[in-house]
Amino acid sequence: MIGLGYAGLPLAEAACRSGLRTRGFDIDGTVVATLAAGRSPVAGISDADVAAMLDSGFTASADPAQLGAADTVVICVPTGLTADRVPDLGPLRAACAALGDRLRPGTLVVLESTSFPGTTEEVVLPILERRSGLRAGEDFYLAFAPERIDPGNTRFGLADTPKVIGGHTPLCAKYCATFYSRFVDAVVVARGTREAELAKLLENTYRFVNIALVNEFARYCASTGIDVWDVVHCAGTKPFGFASFTPGPGAGGHCIPVDPVYLTTRAGQDGFTFTMVEAAARINEHRAADVVDRAGALLGDLRGASVLLLGVTYKADVPDVRESPARPVAAQLLARGADVAYHDPHAPGFDADGLPLRRETDLPAAAAAADLTILLQDHRAYDPVQLASASRLLLDTRGRVSGSSVRYL
Numbered sequence: 001m002i003g004l005g006y007a008g009l010p011l012a013e014a015a016c017r018s019g020l021r022t023r024g025f026d027i028d029g030t031v032v033a034t035l036a037a038g039r040s041p042v043a044g045i046s047d048a049d050v051a052a053m054l055d056s057g058f059t060a061s062a063d064p065a066q067l068g069a070a071d072t073v074v075i076c077v078p079t080g081l082t083a084d085r086v087p088d089l090g091p092l093r094a095a096c097a098a099l100g101d102r103l104r105p106g107t108l109v110v111l112e113s114t115s116f117p118g119t120t121e122e123v124v125l126p127i128l129e130r131r132s133g134l135r136a137g138e139d140f141y142l143a144f145a146p147e148r149i150d151p152g153n154t155r156f157g158l159a160d161t162p163k164v165i166g167g168h169t170p171l172c173a174k175y176c177a178t179f180y181s182r183f184v185d186a187v188v189v190a191r192g193t194r195e196a197e198l199a200k201l202l203e204n205t206y207r208f209v210n211i212a213l214v215n216e217f218a219r220y221c222a223s224t225g226i227d228v229w230d231v232v233h234c235a236g237t238k239p240f241g242f243a244s245f246t247p248g249p250g251a252g253g254h255c256i257p258v259d260p261v262y263l264t265t266r267a268g269q270d271g272f273t274f275t276m277v278e279a280a281a282r283i284n285e286h287r288a289a290d291v292v293d294r295a296g297a298l299l300g301d302l303r304g305a306s307v308l309l310l311g312v313t314y315k316a317d318v319p320d321v322r323e324s325p326a327r328p329v330a331a332q333l334l335a336r337g338a339d340v341a342y343h344d345p346h347a348p349g350f351d352a353d354g355l356p357l358r359r360e361t362d363l364p365a366a367a368a369a370a371d372l373t374i375l376l377q378d379h380r381a382y383d384p385v386q387l388a389s390a391s392r393l394l395l396d397t398r399g400r401v402s403g404s405s406v407r408y409l
Contacts, residue, residue, distance in 0.1 A: 001074050002067070002095045004031050004060060006254070006320070007112055007147040008076030009042050013049050014158050016056045018183040024060040025067060027094075035060040043151055043319050068102035072110070072179055075099070075124075076147065079113045080258060080322075087262050089115065089123060096124050100131025108141045108175045110165075114200050114259055116266035120144040120193040121168060137169040143176035144193040146200035152318040162186040166196030204259040205277055210245045211256070212280035215287055218247035218409065229399035229408075249376050249397045249409070250287040250325030252314030257284065257323050288328035291374065292336065294409055295395055299372055303337030308360065308370035310387070311377025312342050312350045319346040326376050327352055341366065345381050364390040375401060 001012045004026040015022045026032055034041045036059075040050045059066075067073060077091040092113055099109065109128065111120050120143075125136050136142040145165040150156065163184040167173025177187045190196040214232065221228035228247060236244035251257045260277050267274050292302075299305050312326035313319060321327070326342070330352035333340050341358040342350055343366055350357050360366035367373045367390040375387065378398040387394060388403030397409040 001025065001076060002099065003076035003078070003113075004028075004035065004041070005076065005078065006042050006044070006151060007149050008074070009035075009040070009045050010149055010158050011074060011076065011112070011147070012058065013045055013053055014183040016053045016058050019056075020182060022053070022056075022058050023066050023070065024058065025062070025064060025098075026060065027062055029062050032060045032062050044149070064098040064102065067099050068104060070107065072108040073099055074110045074112055074145075076112045078254070079115050079262070080254065081261060085261065087116065087265055089119070092119075092123065093127060096127040097131055100128045103128060103132035103134060103140060105134060105139045106141075108143070108172075108179060110142075110176055110179070111144045112147045114146055114204075114255065114262065115197060116201070116262040117194040117197040118266065119197060120166075125168065137172055141172040141175045142168040142193075143172050144196045145176060145180065146196060148200075148203075151320060152315055159183060160185050162188050164188045164190055164196050164199055166190035166193040168193060198263075201259050201263045204255045205263055207245075208251055208256050208260050208284070209276060209280045210243065211248075211251045212283040214245040214247045215250075216283050219290065222409065246399070247397075247409070248287070248325070249291050249329055251284045252322070252324045252326075253320065254322045257281075285328075288325060288332055291329050291376075291395070291397060291409060292332040294407075295333065295338075295372055295374060296336065298393060298395060298407055302333065305338050305371045306369065307333055307338045307340050308366050308373045309340065309342040309357075310344070310363075310367075310373060310375045310382060311379050312344045312347050313377055313379075316377055316379050317346065317381075321347055321350060326350070329374070329376065330357060341370070344377070345379060367391040367394075 001008045001024045004024045012022050012024050031041050035050055038051050039047050075095050077095045079092055080088050082088045111124055125142060134140050143165055145163060148161045163180045165176045167176055173189055177189060180187050218228045232246055235242055264274050264277055296302050309326055312324055313321050314324040330340050334352060341360050343360045343363050372393050373391040374395045376397055378400045384401040387401050388406055391405055394406045396406055
């Protein structure tokens with residue numbers, strides 16, 4: 001397993017549990033040391049899970065030499081964005097180079113990292129063939145199988161979420177399907193790697209566009225005095241033809257706001273424009289300004305005002321701040337002169353544009369002291385009644401709290 005983060009470690013744990021001899025490679029020495037000590041560095045995998053992995057023979061190392069001993073190598077490295085908001089395949093290329101130098105005949109190589117259609121055969125394949133001198137589909141086997149991990153989801157996990165795979169050749173797909181069948185209930189074979197790659201982008205772009213749609217509904221409702229939460233509730237009672245999404249301060253996480261960029265970037269290179277996706281991006285990106293403008297309207301002037309942000313992770317009850325909508329909200333509040341602090345039981349540290357924010361640990365006292373408290377993420381730890389009673393003024397972006405001191409986005 002190359003990459004032992006939110007995608008790679010759960011896969012490694014499942015492989016260990018199925019009886020496969022499993023090793024992990026990660027360039028982050030802290031991750032390796034944490035696992036060696038029997039602790040989990042990611043949510044969703046417990047320390048007990050790691051202990052069971054170690055008991056089964058699992059080892060983690062930052063030494064790429066071990067890659068040459070594997071029969072199957074799964075690449076789960078980050079495919080994020082650069083500071084300029086363009087796809088960053090640097091970690092993927094580095095992983096492929098390290099593997100290509102050690103690739104043996106007969107090895108199955110699977111890419112799980114999300115990327116644009118063509119990545120497997122236009123980026124991964126040439127590096128592996130050039131560095132190893134082997135040919136994909138003849139000397140080694142190559143496939144793409146997008147990760148479908150949903151952090152915090154207690155209903156669906158790795159085993160009972162169908163696994164989509166696409167092979168460079170039919171034989172590559174056969175070997176890949178055989179591998180995943182060891183620990184996944186259902187395997188869905190795509191026509192090829194490009195179809196599998198684009199299927200993953202469609203899944204997350206679907207969410208991205210629908211989040212934008214309900215966020216735009218929320219803006220309209222705010223301007224007309226209509227209760228958007230009641231609108232969403234009523235529409236959600238339809239048992240067919242409607243999937244319920246709720247408005248919020250923006251779209252966050254490593255996938256939802258990132259994957260559409262991979263899609264539109266590649267589409268642009270192919271001479272195609274995803275007009276709807278680009279419009280959705282503008283709507284979601286504007287939500288931070290909506291929050292700050294609403295805060296300014298409530299306080300009259302943000303300069304010198306004390307503002308407390310509640311929940312800065314990108315998703316409820318998940319300790320992950322990647323692409324969190326709280327970050328642009330905090331940055332814009334700071335730019336308008338507010339004194340910003342935050343409270344989040346899942347985030348021991350948080351910054352906006354590189355500036356660390358003060359973390360409050362006494363929620364009632366912090367809410368009582370702040371001129372304005374903004375609920376950005378509805379963690380289970382946040383009791384609506386307590387928030388309403390403790391806050392001098394509360395801006396709720398999630399439609400969860402009610403009371404005389406509560407205002408909505």
